[in-house]
Amino acid sequence: MWKILLLVLVSVGAALWVSMNTGGFMSEDHCEDGACGVPSGNFASGRAEKVQLTEAQWREVLTPEQFAVMRDHGTERPFQNPYWDEKRVGIYVCAATGTPLFSSEDKFKSGTGWPSFTRPLAEGLVGDEVDTSYGMRRVENYCVDCGGHLGHVFEDGPEPTGLRYCMNSAALEFIPVESVEGIPAAVKAQQEVAAKRIAELQDLAGS
Numbered sequence: 001m002w003k004i005l006l007l008v009l010v011s012v013g014a015a016l017w018v019s020m021n022t023g024g025f026m027s028e029d030h031c032e033d034g035a036c037g038v039p040s041g042n043f044a045s046g047r048a049e050k051v052q053l054t055e056a057q058w059r060e061v062l063t064p065e066q067f068a069v070m071r072d073h074g075t076e077r078p079f080q081n082p083y084w085d086e087k088r089v090g091i092y093v094c095a096a097t098g099t100p101l102f103s104s105e106d107k108f109k110s111g112t113g114w115p116s117f118t119r120p121l122a123e124g125l126v127g128d129e130v131d132t133s134y135g136m137r138r139v140e141n142y143c144v145d146c147g148g149h150l151g152h153v154f155e156d157g158p159e160p161t162g163l164r165y166c167m168n169s170a171a172l173e174f175i176p177v178e179s180v181e182g183i184p185a186a187v188k189a190q191q192e193v194a195a196k197r198i199a200e201l202q203d204l205a206g207s
């Protein structure tokens with residue numbers, strides 16, 4: 001009996017937390033016909049520096065879950081995504097373009113159920129844009145190469161930045177590295193992988 005009670009308490013706590021932090025919004029399912037003020041499809045294409053595909057083309061290259069998050073601004077469920085509790089050493093790259101975005105060195109346990117970082121891997125990779133959807137003022141993050149939505153950044157993170165980049169696992173791909181010393185080399189190698197993937201996407205965009 002007490003186990004059930006505990007489960008209920010934990011569930012209520014988690015639901016309250018989510019509702020406090022996301023305005024109760026869990027997925028696009030609650031948002032009919034884009035009524036929440038978030039245009040779908042090409043919404044992000046204006047800010048993409050390298051890759052601009054049509055909605056149909058994005059649906060070809062992304063999984064439905066990736067599309068829902070990256071192109072339609074969905075938010076995946078907390079604690080039910082691949083990287084919220086990922087502790088291995090490595091880098092996190094854009095699920096669409098392979099662009100290196102975050103390092104395990106900057107990942108911290110936020111307790112939110114989403115992968116959280118104190119900063120991006122380097123400047124100029126993760127874009128910021130004020131997001132006033134759902135009656136809130138938040139700062140949204142996107143991949144500068146494809147404009148794909150990644151998550152939001154909040155000012156309640158730990159040292160050294162005091163920032164909390166709250167990301168969706170669906171927008172990321174984790175590349176494990178042997179050790180912390182290997183991270184710079186992994187970033188360099190991934191930049192080449194990303195350049196190839198971006199070229200492929202540009203070909204698709206042009207076809």
Ligand SMILES: [Zn+2]
Nearest residue numbers: 094097143146
């Ligand atoms: Zn990208």
